[in-house]
Amino acid sequence: MANPAAGLGRLLGRAFYETRPEVVCPRLLGKVLVHRSEAGVMAGRIVEAEAYLGPHNDPPDPAAHSHRGPTPRTLVLFGLAGHSYVYSIYGRYFCLNVSCESEGLAGSVLLRALEPVAGLELMAQNRGLPAGLEMNDTVLRQLTSGPSRLCQAMGITRPSHNGLDLTDPASPLQIREDGFVLEKAMATPRIGISEAVDWPLRFVVPGNPCVSGPKGLKGRLVAIP
């Protein structure tokens, strides 16, 4: 097959990302993140994500990496929408964001959890799980439920995957639409931040077992914009 990712749906184009992060974020739920690596194709359905607003927002988002303006690290967030922003956290992990809004406006969406769809063996290997493990619900949940877990499972690192154009058919990292329809999302406060802790900018697929974070986190059902 010329394009091994083609069976995973239609590639999302630039326009999908060229609006505010609090709109892009819930719309990303149910879409499929695909990594075509040298070791093989891996894919997972996005079931949890958080919006981070750019410094132009009123009020600005103090929890966003971009809130003090561009730095060498966050430069990609101020560029064209639909690009990957991968950063390292606590010296040992990576997290993956997607840049939103037009050039100069640094909104982004942090991908926090996936439901594994393809390449499960490879993901388990990347996560350091023993080979030949049965893929039961417990193992599935361990694979990609967390922003750094999903990067580990998919083999995503800052040196290799920062600043990629996710809308490029030739990109190893893409987001695809496969017809999965979500009626409602659950909106909750974001996880792991110390500023703007009450803003309801975390969106999850209600009831999905692969969602990360505390089980009893309260939120409200919202329509997908």
Add this chain to the structure above:
DNA sequence: GTGATGATCTTCT
């Protein structure tokens, strides 16, 4: 099941 702790290093002040 929940809550605390340490690992470890890049980034910006």
Add this chain to the structure above:
DNA sequence: GAAGATCATCACG
């Protein structure tokens, strides 16, 4: 020099 969009592990109940 301090903080950080995390995770695995261990203690405790």
